[in-house]
Amino acid sequence: MTIDISQFYQVFFDEAEELLAEMERLLLAVDVESPSEEDLNAIFRTAHSVKGGASTFGVTDMSEVTHVLETLLDRIRKGEMALTSTHVDAFLAAKDILKMQLDGHRNGSAVDQEAVGDVRMMLQELAQDVHIEAMAPVASGFSTPEVQAVDHSGGKRYRLELPPMVHREVEALAAELGLMGHVELMPLDAERHAMIVTTHESLDDIVAICSFVIDADQMQVSELPALSPTQAAREHAERERKEAELGYGFFDPLPPGGAAPAAAPAAATSADGEGYGFFQPLEQIRADAGAAAEDARGYGFFQPLEVIRAQAGIKDAPAEAPKPTEEQEKKAARKEAEKQAHAPAGGESSSIRVSVEKVDQLINLVGELVITQAMIEQRAGSLDPVLHEKLMSGISQLTRNTRDLQESVMSIRMMPMDFVFSRFPRMVRDLATKLGKKVEFVTSGAATELDKGLIERIVDPLTHLVRNSIDHGIEMPEVRKAAGKSETGRLFLSASHQGGSIIIEVSDDGGGLNRDKILAKARQSGLPLSDNMTDADVWQLIFAPGFSTAEQVTDVSGRGVGMDVVKRNITAMGGTVDIRSAKGFGTTISISLPLTLAILDGMLIQTGEEVYILPLGFVLESLQPAPEDVKEISGKGRVIKVRGEYLPLIPLYQIFDIEPRFTDPCKGILVIVETEGKKACLFVDELVGQQQVVVKNLESNYRKVTGISGATILGDGGVSLILDVTALVRSSRQLVDESNFVKETP
Template identity: 70%
Template sequence: MTIDISQFYQVFFDEAEELLAEMERLLLGVDVAMPDPEDLNAIFRTAHSVKGGASTFGLTDMSEVTHVLESLLDRIRKGEMALTSNHVDAFLAAKDSLKMQLDGHRHGASVDQEAVANVRMVLHDLAEGLVPQAPVVAPSYLTAEAKSQHPTEGAHRYKIELPHVEQRDISALVDELGLMGRVKVTPLDGGRSAIIITTHESLEDIIAICSFVLNPEDLKIFEAPALTPEQRAIEAAERKRIEDEQGWGFFDMDEEAGAAASEDVSDDERGYGFFQPIEQIRALAGITNEAPQPAAQQRPDPIEASEVAAEQAAEKKAAKKDPHAESSSIRVSVEKVDQLINLIGELVITNAMLEQRSSTLDPMGHERLLNSISQLGRNTRELQEAVMSIRMMPMDFVFSRFPRMVRDLAGKLGKKVDFITNGAATELDKGLIERIVDPLTHLVRNSIDHGIEMPAARVAAGKSEAGRLFLSAGHQGGNIVIEVSDDGGGLNRERILAKASENGLAVSENMTDEEVWQLIFAPGFSTAEQVTDVSGRGVGMDVVKRNIASMGGTVDIRSARGFGTTISISLPLTLAILDGMSIRSGEEIYILPLSFVVESLQPAREDIRDIAGRGRVLKVRGEYLPLIPLYQMFDIEPRITEPSEGIVVILETEGRKAALFVDELVGQQQVVVKNLEANYRKVAGISGATILGDGGVALILDVAALVRSSRQLLDDAIVS
């Protein structure tokens, strides 16, 4: 009987992606000097499980990479080879290659076969104890087939004798030459070293590369004889012997050997381990869902240490009570969850209609009916909350992306950074959690590049050599607050004011610190002295604020010179359902998101001023705010044209306030947000729509767009 395993592909893809993320997390947290055997075993198991699943589904490209990776990991965990930073770098590069291959099989994305071949060669070199080349894209002068099958065929071999130089110069030269071929370092008499390179490049190109590090006149370069067929055969035989010892026979076992070994090989060794639930893999590895902390990060302040210990103790206690808690879950597609949420939204609307229709009935004559409708309303609210919680995802989904980025970026800039996270279990709506990734990436990169100082500068300032970068999330009321904080040099008020003045922004020395910090969100604003590929082009911070504002959030900055900077982001928990204020203008009813509403009032006639050519402003407790008549924005026939006879709602967004003039306030309610653009088209000043209890449609106002479009805001100095 033939079993169709194609139905399990999606299961393998999901588990493989989780396993690769787990592998990266473990690699970033491993102590290279004294690795924990359990960590090494856990890393090995993730590679083994991915290999087993890939082999079962015939994904040979992934199984080949994971087999080499698994074999090298096996030697390290058995103590046959010491773990080094080169190993960790190569393993992370292998993880990236596997993720790329996985996306290729899953989504049809392009796969850089040159990079994959290069990673495999690096892993082979490490297994043989050679100095590896950098795990980057392989040179373009070789075809993918030539690199993967015959990486040295037809190549030249050169021996470069170096003068007495520092080890860092040798490492730099090896890294550069490693881009051209296979490199090996050998010792010479007198403490000198020589580099043997096998490459398809010309001698002139090699000398040109060397000249960036050393004086070409100090080099002695010889063309080493090419390997004879016998030497190549010996080398091939030796490589095969090593590969056989490492288990490469898995891929080319004949039927007799397979039959003979079948009785002694477990299902897990055949590669069926991919069916093992990810929760069991994590349990065997002793891994929790919290993001790993490098060794330097596991020594926080005493208060922090006590909090961490309490959290870990609570987690262990909960695990003992219910050891199978993690496994009691199922995978459900996002489309099904969204469909369920839409249906709940329709149920909420239908319940609101019933309540409105029944409000005119006689309570005495229809008591049982009204009680049933009331009970239906309570059940609907509970069901709505339960279904909305399905859409919520932990912030660890975002936080887990940053340890690798922090490690790589800090190494590139020559800085030392301890990355600490808190509140990774805090939940946020899936739609928001995907959109917050890019803004947080900008903020984390800026903190490392601009905030945290170089190690020497930190020591001179009396700080620890390694800077601290904190990423935290927590609930405050109906919002979630995400903070990116560093203990670096803080913002430079004078430099920001000077740069803002140079860019033509209106500034003054009397501005508060909060107002000065907001200047960095101006388009094209940057105080970087040099433009790098990390930051300094003035692109990013204005995009950060605009993206967060589009999600109904706000950004706040706190900074102290010499002590660091904290950027705080406040977001609503979800965009699917929001608390709104119903307002009327003419015959139309609109919804204002309550998160933007400061207060509402009926203004006095003397507080309203006319500004020639700029409309009117309203004086509220000594502050002049631009007055926005809603009926003018949407060309509505108003009932009231005089603000003193109507209602003014004070709105605040992006650090600016405005007064919205409407006819009256209708009420306050929770509304189900419907996407207007998907069902009709994009309308300026409107962010969505909802259905009211009477069946009518109410538009939800885009407060940020209304405030920006107000003519009065073109000039801050309306009233001096």
């Protein structure tokens, strides 16, 4: 029987990538001076899990690196070595190598084998007295426990007499104990074995490992005399001799004389043909295992159910289980606590992997359902509610259910900002080290959720802002010390919800923006300036294309490429960028984004015969002005005085060349909108209503239209355009020079 395991490779790739990301997060968060035992164990578990998955799928290059990494981590977590920053650097380098190897298997990208060898050698040197040998490819059938060539002279020797167990369970237990020392396996009879474990670990640690596989009460333990250095060396030499004869547990020994039998090549070819070069033929597996029943349960490739249950800590209850004693109950509770501590957060059954394409398809279908529901509701609006009471009640129920369904489906696309934030600790650490700066990276609001489409597009702008804060914002340690600051600068990355938007802020406690330097560079670049520019206006100059105040070009910054792209990308997402800075105290760059681009709450406004959608997040209020509040500026258009403040008037009928019902603002409706910290009055004929709309991309279906960000389908089947408020307000500012108007004082 042939089993196609290729379907499981993608699961392995995804889980390995998640484990490597978790390893990097743990390494960056660990306290090198006094690491907690739990942190070290957590790091070790990630490496162990990657190694297990890589070995299962025959990804030997990854399992070799994780084997060396795991050995060094094991010594550190046991207290045999002290954790240092050198170790953390080496572990991060190993993580990068593993990620490169993973990408090589997943995408076919190139793998730098020289870099792989360098990292392995570095880890081996850090391991000091641990001699690491390259791992041989794991063959099918029974495996042998890994043996570390560690000097165990002076260590304790324990004899473990095991209860009846299947051979594979014994080998699995020996492999786990092999991480703690040297294990010698001795058969007692057909079903029972004994182990002699030579180790520096305590007996409690050994029993704890055994408890995950067998009931420790059924195991007999005795302590043997420790080996002298001479005896240990003799035993080690004898073990190496036996391993050489046996092919190290992976290969068949050569016949006497060292020559392979003549039939070997043909046999190998046949085996390769039947095993695809990776697995033994089914007949050979049966012959090696000697158990047709186990083969039937495992299909010749997988472990039998008993082994899986034993490794998972699941035991069959006896027919008549005696009532446990108080001591047994405490021991069982302790085992359960240990298993819970090592179990993945949330459990495997709490989530399911679904492709993004399926989620997007579901959202599109729900969007069409929303449109259909709006059509039904509009058609029913012309019916007599008394004569069609049941129909109207059903439509109301459909409306509520559709909205609940829509909100539930949209929540599937929402992802925590931690998906973005987790990328930066490593980058901050590496860049600060490269620049010779000390930076403490602090995040908050990582659980804040944002639409997946926006999360993917916000990564690059945030990356540039973080790099700028480290390079330009935070000063060198000696400069900070001279200014009375701590040598270590602080970089903050936060996210929070405000109304229908998410606010992402990048803050530093560095030197702040230099107003004079920015103005001098702007004049040199020929940018339009005025004598009475506010600080907020000056800060916006850094978003001009090609603008940079760096004195020299480096591989970090200085080319003036980036900040303009940052603002352009954020604006394209319907967001805004704001800068606050104080010289000597730091800078904060605030990004405001809508929670999703798929659905928005909109106000339906009408000009002439056209109905437009105005995103509700930009709307402050609506009003009908008095004649004396409307002022005409020659060649500049009209402005409206609202509570002592003059706001530019944007006649929508002029923007889109429409025949309106009203040209007098006093007869129409003014909607006050705000974007990028600027306010304006949008002049329309009337307000139609308010509803949630499904956003459709106009560019992919038609073409880009100035002042329009998208389109939607209304209940009557007609298409309505969604206004780009930011673009409209900007165009009004080009016509009206707000320096001509000042806020009146009472």
